[in-house]
Amino acid sequence: xxxxxxxxxxxxxxxxxxxxxxxxxxxxxxxxxxxxxxxxxxxxxxxxxxxxxxxxxxxxxxxxxxxxxxxxxxxxxxxxxxxxxxxxxxxxxxxxxxxxxxxxxxxxxxxxxxxxxxxxxxxxxxxxxxxxxxxxxxxxxxxxxxxxxxxxxxxxxxxxxxxxxxxxxxxxxxxxxxxxxxxxxxxxxxxxxxxxxxxxxxxxxxxxxxxxxxxxxxxxxxxxxxxxxxxxxxxxxxxxxxxxxxxxxxxxxxxxxxxxxxxxxxxxxxxxxxxxxxxxxx
Amino acid sequence: xxxxxxxxxxxxxxxxxxxxxxxxxxxxxxxxxxxxxxxxxxxxxxxxxxxxxxxxxxxxxxxxxxxxxxxxxxxxxxxxxxxxxxxxxxxxxxxxxxxxxxxxxxxxxxxxxxxxxxxxxxxxxxxxxxxxxxxxxxxxxxxxxxxxxxxxxxxxxxxxxxxxxxxxxxxxxxxxxxxxxxxxxxxxxx
Numbered sequence: 001x002x003x004x005x006x007x008x009x010x011x012x013x014x015x016x017x018x019x020x021x022x023x024x025x026x027x028x029x030x031x032x033x034x035x036x037x038x039x040x041x042x043x044x045x046x047x048x049x050x051x052x053x054x055x056x057x058x059x060x061x062x063x064x065x066x067x068x069x070x071x072x073x074x075x076x077x078x079x080x081x082x083x084x085x086x087x088x089x090x091x092x093x094x095x096x097x098x099x100x101x102x103x104x105x106x107x108x109x110x111x112x113x114x115x116x117x118x119x120x121x122x123x124x125x126x127x128x129x130x131x132x133x134x135x136x137x138x139x140x141x142x143x144x145x146x147x148x149x150x151x152x153x154x155x156x157x158x159x160x161x162x163x164x165x166x167x168x169x170x171x172x173x174x175x176x177x178x179x180x181x182x183x184x185x186x187x188x189x190x191x192x193x194x195x196x197x198x199x200x201x202x203x204x205x206x207x208x209x210x211x212x213x214x215x216x217x218x219x220x221x222x223x224x225x226x227x228x229x230x231x232x233x234x235x236x237x238x239x240x241x242x243x244x245x246x247x248x249x250x251x252x253x254x255x256x257x258x259x260x261x262x263x264x265x266x267x268x269x270x271x272x273x274x275x276x277x278x279x280x281x282x
Numbered sequence: 283x284x285x286x287x288x289x290x291x292x293x294x295x296x297x298x299x300x301x302x303x304x305x306x307x308x309x310x311x312x313x314x315x316x317x318x319x320x321x322x323x324x325x326x327x328x329x330x331x332x333x334x335x336x337x338x339x340x341x342x343x344x345x346x347x348x349x350x351x352x353x354x355x356x357x358x359x360x361x362x363x364x365x366x367x368x369x370x371x372x373x374x375x376x377x378x379x380x381x382x383x384x385x386x387x388x389x390x391x392x393x394x395x396x397x398x399x400x401x402x403x404x405x406x407x408x409x410x411x412x413x414x415x416x417x418x419x420x421x422x423x424x425x426x427x428x429x430x431x432x433x434x435x436x437x438x439x440x441x442x443x444x445x446x447x448x449x450x451x452x453x454x455x456x457x458x459x460x461x462x463x464x465x466x467x468x469x470x471x472x
Contacts (some may be wrong), residue, residue: 042469043465043468043469045309045311045451045465046469048311049413052413052416052419052449053413053415053416055416055419056413056415056416056417056418056419056420057418059418059419059422060364060417060418063357063418065354065357065360065363065364065418065421066354066363066364066417066418067364067415067417067418068364068366068414068415068417069351069352069353069354069363069364069365069366069417069437070352070366070368070417071354106354106355106356106357106363107354107355108352108353108354108355108363108437109436109437110352110437119324121436123436150368150369150391150392150414153369181392181393181462181466182391182392182393182462182466183369183371183391183392183393185391185414185415232472235470235471235472236466236470236472237465237466237467237468237469237470237471238465238466239465239466239469241391241411241413241414241451242391242392242393242411242462242465242466243309243411243451243453243461243462243465244461244464244465244466244467244468244469245465245469246469272414272415273415274415
């Protein structure tokens with residue numbers, strides 16, 4: 001089996017570049033969705049808000065400044081090829097990339113060292129949250145996202161049981177979005193994780209927020225559920241910035257995983273309209 | 283002072299008088315010019331503890347406008363980094379005490395709880411919504427920034443901002459009308 005060596009510095013450079021780019025430039029999927037929504041939005045105030053968001057994204061890309069001041073916690077999903085060896089610590093290489101992007105890229109440092117007692121800023125936005133899957137091959141694929149907490153705070157998980165069925169899933173998702181209301185910077189992107197275990201569902205939901213919203217679930221049944229939930233959410237009336245309107249969500253993404261005979265965990269990770277993510281393969 | 287342009291735009295020049303506030307109606311789009319202070323979670327917690335301890339505050343909040351924001355760092359040549367609003371409900375525990383001390387207005391995003399709305403009405407104050415996630419756009423209306431207090435809090439410190447034509451919407455007016463309720467109700471289809 002041939003082994004490929006990747007320099008730790010290459011990993012660091014890649015992560016640094018991803019975090020700067022994803023914070024300055026919104027993806028084409030969101031750009032298109034904001035434009036389409038602006039044409040469809042029923043509320044005049046809502047249309048004005050969407051126009052401001054579009055202008056904001058243009059300014060950020062042009063001036064190379066963050067789209068939003070909440071440049072979030074760094075969350076990375078890594079597919080690590082089993083034939084790859086790093087000439088150093090992979091974790092440290094990723095952390096260093098995050099550090100360089102947040103310090104050198106004028107991104108806000110929003111991480112505190114201890115959640116309850118100290119709450120002292122770590123001043124470099126580390127640690128990052130890194131999920132690693134070992135996969136076949138000699139490549140490293142990095143899906144990088146940054147997650148702001150206005151929307152993160154509105155997320156929820158519920159251990160549904162099988163008898164709840166699809167109706168139970170819909171009810172929990174819609175209740176979570178309704179409860180979030182105007183807080184998570186609508187129009188939102190809703191990431192839903194169904195199945196697995198308690199923590200797996202939450203992780204799937206996070207990954208769902210990092211999928212482009214124009215790419216539907218591969219299973220037509222879930223793709224239809226994504227469409228149905230999006231329609232229902234947009235009937236709630238919260239609208240852009242929560243000031244009223246017909247655009248409360250831009251997209252709904254569902255990710256699933258096999259689960260236990262006794263369970264049906266559902267996690268709803270809410271993301272703001274600045275759904276920032278970017279991918280690279282080394 | 284409030285001026286109304288022919289295009290319907292309402293321009294507010296700070297400081298806000300009681301008469302100005304009484305003219306503002308939930309849902310009005312406004313452009314604010316003048317001097318404001320900032321503060322979010324950590325600064326509010328400290329101010330609240332000082333108030334409860336009967337101690338003096340490091341900033342006089344009477345007649346002030348406070349903006350809930352933690353800006354990103356400024357690039358060289360910029361007065362301030364991207365600086366959009368943060369969620370206001372996290373300040374709800376502290377806001378009534380500040381309003382009772384004479385705070386005139388708050389700028390943030392998202393709905394407030396009833397005790398805050400009651401305190402707004404009781405004190406003849408107003409709550410403005412800025413557009414969440416429009417940070418780069420909003421920062422263009424912030425002309426200068428200096429630290430007033432709690433420098434150790436970094437982005438969460440209390441700053442003095444000079445703003446010009448800062449875009450906002452009247453979210454809760456002095457009568458307690460709340461656009462987060464009326465706006466959503468108007469467009470709700472379920």
